[in-house]
Amino acid sequence: xxxxxxxxxxxxxxxxxxxxxxxxxxxxxxxxxxxxxxxxxxxxxxxxxxxxxxxxxxxxxxxxxxxxxxxxxxxxxxxxxxxxxxxxxxxxxxxxxxxxxxxxxxxxxxxxxxxxxxxxxxxxxxxxxxxxxxxxxxxxxxxxxxxxxxxxxxxxxxxxxxxxxxxxxxxxxxxxxxxxxxxxxxxxxxxxxxxxxxxxxxxxxxxxxxxxxxxxxxxxxxxxxxxxxxxxxxxxxxxxxxxxxxxxxxxxxxxxxxxxxxxxxxxxxxxxxxxxxxxxxxxxxxxxxxxxxxxxxxxxxxxxxxxxxxxxxxxxxxxxxxxxxxxxxxxxxxxxxxxxxxxxxxxxxxxxxxxxxxxxxxxxxxxxxxxxxxxxxxxxxxxxxxxxxxxxxxxxxxxxxxxxxxxxxxxxxxxxxxxxxxxxxxxxxxxxxxxxxxxxxxxxxxxxxxxxxxxxxxxxxxxxxxxxxxxxxxxxxxxxxxxxxxxxxxxxxxxxxxxxxxxxxxxxxxxxxxxxxxxxxxxxxxxxxxxxxxxxxxxxxxxxxxxxxxxxxxxxxxxxxxxxxxxxxxxxxxxxxxxxxxxxxxxxxxxxxxxxxxxxxxxxxxxxxxx
Amino acid sequence: xxxxxxxxxxxxxxxxxxxxxxxxxxxxxxxxxxxxxxxxxxxxxxxxxxxxxxxxxxxxxxxxxxxxxxxxxxxxxxxxxxxxxxxxxxxxxxxxxxxxxxxxxxxxxxxxxxxxxxxxxxxxxxxxxxxxxxxxxxxxxxxxxxxxxxxxxxxxxxxxxxxxxxxxxxxxxxxxxxxxxxxxxxxxxxxxxxxxxxxxxxxxxxxxxxxxxxxxxxxxxxxxxxxxxxxxxxxxxxxxxxxxxxx
Numbered sequence: 001x002x003x004x005x006x007x008x009x010x011x012x013x014x015x016x017x018x019x020x021x022x023x024x025x026x027x028x029x030x031x032x033x034x035x036x037x038x039x040x041x042x043x044x045x046x047x048x049x050x051x052x053x054x055x056x057x058x059x060x061x062x063x064x065x066x067x068x069x070x071x072x073x074x075x076x077x078x079x080x081x082x083x084x085x086x087x088x089x090x091x092x093x094x095x096x097x098x099x100x101x102x103x104x105x106x107x108x109x110x111x112x113x114x115x116x117x118x119x120x121x122x123x124x125x126x127x128x129x130x131x132x133x134x135x136x137x138x139x140x141x142x143x144x145x146x147x148x149x150x151x152x153x154x155x156x157x158x159x160x161x162x163x164x165x166x167x168x169x170x171x172x173x174x175x176x177x178x179x180x181x182x183x184x185x186x187x188x189x190x191x192x193x194x195x196x197x198x199x200x201x202x203x204x205x206x207x208x209x210x211x212x213x214x215x216x217x218x219x220x221x222x223x224x225x226x227x228x229x230x231x232x233x234x235x236x237x238x239x240x241x242x243x244x245x246x247x248x249x250x251x252x253x254x255x256x257x258x259x260x261x262x263x264x265x266x267x268x269x270x271x272x273x274x275x276x277x278x279x280x281x282x283x284x285x286x287x288x289x290x291x292x293x294x295x296x297x298x299x300x301x302x303x304x305x306x307x308x309x310x311x312x313x314x315x316x317x318x319x320x321x322x323x324x325x326x327x328x329x330x331x332x333x334x335x336x337x338x339x340x341x342x343x344x345x346x347x348x349x350x351x352x353x354x355x356x357x358x359x360x361x362x363x364x365x366x367x368x369x370x371x372x373x374x375x376x377x378x379x380x381x382x383x384x385x386x387x388x389x390x391x392x393x394x395x396x397x398x399x400x401x402x403x404x405x406x407x408x409x410x411x412x413x414x415x416x417x418x419x420x421x422x423x424x425x426x427x428x429x430x431x432x433x434x435x436x437x438x439x440x441x442x443x444x445x446x447x448x449x450x451x452x453x454x455x456x457x458x459x460x461x462x463x464x465x466x467x468x469x470x471x472x473x474x475x476x477x478x479x480x481x482x483x484x485x486x487x488x489x490x491x492x493x494x495x496x497x498x499x500x501x502x503x504x505x506x507x508x509x510x511x512x513x514x515x516x517x518x519x520x521x522x523x524x525x526x527x528x529x530x531x532x533x534x535x536x537x538x539x540x541x542x543x544x545x546x547x548x549x550x551x552x553x554x555x556x557x558x559x560x561x562x563x564x565x566x567x568x569x570x571x572x573x574x575x576x577x578x579x580x581x582x583x584x585x586x587x588x589x590x591x592x593x594x595x596x597x598x599x600x601x602x603x604x605x606x607x608x609x610x611x
Numbered sequence: 612x613x614x615x616x617x618x619x620x621x622x623x624x625x626x627x628x629x630x631x632x633x634x635x636x637x638x639x640x641x642x643x644x645x646x647x648x649x650x651x652x653x654x655x656x657x658x659x660x661x662x663x664x665x666x667x668x669x670x671x672x673x674x675x676x677x678x679x680x681x682x683x684x685x686x687x688x689x690x691x692x693x694x695x696x697x698x699x700x701x702x703x704x705x706x707x708x709x710x711x712x713x714x715x716x717x718x719x720x721x722x723x724x725x726x727x728x729x730x731x732x733x734x735x736x737x738x739x740x741x742x743x744x745x746x747x748x749x750x751x752x753x754x755x756x757x758x759x760x761x762x763x764x765x766x767x768x769x770x771x772x773x774x775x776x777x778x779x780x781x782x783x784x785x786x787x788x789x790x791x792x793x794x795x796x797x798x799x800x801x802x803x804x805x806x807x808x809x810x811x812x813x814x815x816x817x818x819x820x821x822x823x824x825x826x827x828x829x830x831x832x833x834x835x836x837x838x839x840x841x842x843x844x845x846x847x848x849x850x851x852x853x854x855x856x857x858x
Binding site: 002003004005184185187188189190215216217218220221222223225226227228233234235236338340341343344345346347348349403406407410416 | 696736737740836838
């Protein structure tokens with residue numbers, strides 16, 4: 001199933017439910033309506049904006065579909081911005097006169113033979129209008145460059161809603177249909193039809209042009225082939241083009257149920273369910289939005305609920321039991337669109353059953369996890385948050401690499417391995433000096449390593465890297481990371497509160513070239529142990545015990561260098577060991593000065609603390 | 612003496628039974644590569660690949676190994692051997708094409724002024740959604756065209772193709788969709804088993820939608836599309852050009 005075909009099919013569903021405008025009509029934002037008397041004199045100007053919030057908001061109305069207008073002059077029928085309708089604009093207006101003339105010509109030509117009151121009024125208005133009349137009442141300066149439509153005095157509805165106007169618009173559309181470039185086989189429906197020359201513009205992609213960008217366009221030479229122009233490069237019937245454009249624009253409405261509020265990387269994500277029943281489709285879409293997009297769930301009970309449901313789904317619980325009213329076999333499509341100048345590119349496109357997506361998301365939450373959980377983990381963080389905290393400069397959403405975000409999203413939704421570049425991005429942040437004691441990095445690294453080593457990325461294996469500290473694990477990188485953490489703790493215990501520890505100075509080099517760096521750390525460590533032994537001999541003993549355990553597994557020769565995967569193990573080992581509470585045989589926990597700054601479950605032990 | 616004709620018939624009949632009618636000259640070629648991009652026509656600028664190899668790409672691979680004006684290749688079947696995986700890339704390209712009119716003018720004037728394309732002025736960054744780690748077996752046959760001379764025969768061209776495919780000879784390196792994704796190829800000998808199919812069991816039946824069949828270069832470069840259905844990991848390709856137009 002391809003993108004355009006799935007969108008076209010969705011259009012038919014929407015049309016059946018009456019959620020999209022009919023062919024030839026579209027939604028536009030309006031703030032002003034000019035009321036005309038029967039003789040074409042503008043009587044009043046109505047302000048249609050909503051004045052509830054800080055700034056007045058424009059409302060959407062169904063009007064005859066906008067003409068595709070990039071650089072040329074092309075007036076709309078029965079509505080347009082003030083440069084066309086009234087001949088006035090707030091800017092320099094080099095060609096306002098031409099635009100207004102085009103509007104006047106088009107309307108005089110179209111409205112010539114009609115005798116409907118409203119159309120006659122409009123014709124008289126257009127004939128008798130002089131742009132200087134704008135300075136008088138009832139027009140207001142704030143109207144400039146806004147969309148304007150018309151109403152006949154005494155009418156309830158707008159001019160374009162009158163029966164005669166509707167007939168006019170439909171007739172014009174049919175005339176345009178017959179003028180198209182050629183006939184040929186349409187690649188969406190497979191049948192022979194009139195082919196579209198230009199495809200509809202898609203609005204609503206985050207970061208794209210406000211006037212809309214094209215998903216299918218061939219505006220430069222290098223994009224065409226075999227000497228074909230524009231739409232002939234991708235023969236699509238006009239009807240199919242308008243339909244998929246309408247469906248996609250409908251899906252991309254702001255704050256709609258089919259769209260993630262925040263883009264993942266630079267990709268705007270839309271998803272829709274294919275089902276004969278509107279209720280089932282809407283329920284499936286709500287569920288997808290809930291799983292994919294929620295950050296900072298306001299209600300902690302809701303957050304705990306989501307985590308529990310995810311865990312249940314991961315263990316193979318039946319979706320229909322957990323969420324009554326959902327049909328698990330509903331086909332769901334997920335499309336990621338990212339802007340690129342005046343075009344839109346498809347970042348990822350996935351189709352599957354709701355159940356498959358649910359299992360993969362649950363699996364993703366199980367894999368991308370570390371014990372102890374970092375602060376603010378919130379049980380099911382969105383991909384944006386996971387990436388921003390693990391790979392972005394200063395943890396800022398805007399610094400997440402768009403390619404990485406797209407690839408991670410795709411691997412989450414298709415259940416495949418995470419991209420290797422996630423591992424190197426996280427390690428680069430650590431090397432650049434980000435706090436390795438922050439669990440977001442360790443979680444991301446662990447996710448990559450775990451899935452990389454599995455035979456089937458979707459199926460967990462018993463012997464894989466554990467979520468929490470594993471004292472039996474004998475992987476060299478892991479042990480070195482643990483060793484590093486123990487030496488750092490020794491340093492902290494000996495020196496008290498310090499602003500810089502060995503982590504700030506030596507983390508990057510210790511993880512990359514342990515054989516050259518660790519002797520320095522060991523020497524320093526012995527000095528710190530001597531200091532600790534003076535004041536807290538039992539604590540020194542505990543540290544010695546840890547060191548012996550780890551050194552015993554490591555062997556005498558340290559590796560000269562560690563590859564990327566082993567450096568990942570180093571970072572995870574460091575994080576796991578750092579959070580470990582050292583206790584003696586009686587179970588008494590010993591605390592040093594710095595403990596557990598950023599872990600979630602971090603009780604500070606007052607009792608049993610020996611100083 | 613009397614039995615001689617009968618003996619002759621006894622000798623002749625068995626021989627006639629073993630002489631076979633000439634088979635359609637069909638071949639099977641195993642192709643594989645790291646990346647592929649069988650670009651969809653509608654997503655040509657920000658490239659999105661079809662899920663599987665198009666028949667026109669398959670024809671291109673066969674033609675790069677062996678083709679003469681005497682034959683035309685017809686692709687019969689495409690076997691998909693590996694799971695369908697995508698990857699996204701962004702690449703810097705240019706937005707202008709070299710103009711033949713300008714080149715002709717330059718040739719007449721014996722100068723190259725004005726023919727160059729400066730990348731800085733024409734740079735376009737184009738995203739691409741490519742296939743990763745692909746492998747297919749192409750089953751195809753060829754037919755002789757009206758340009759075939761009197762001494763050309765199917766057997767001769769078939770033998771030439773098989774020899775070239777076995778030795779790895781080609782006119783230009785076969786590619787998987789676009790030239791930068793080179794294809795490795797190996798002939799699957801007659802009677803040998805096909806390479807094993809690594810496609811997941813539940814993904815072997817799929818409706819792949821309308822896919823580009825091929826382009827009719829004889830009739831104004833008209834593209835034709837066919838409904839691609841994958842059964843058991845195999846896509847059956849209808850004959851081209853389509854005998855009846857799609858309605």
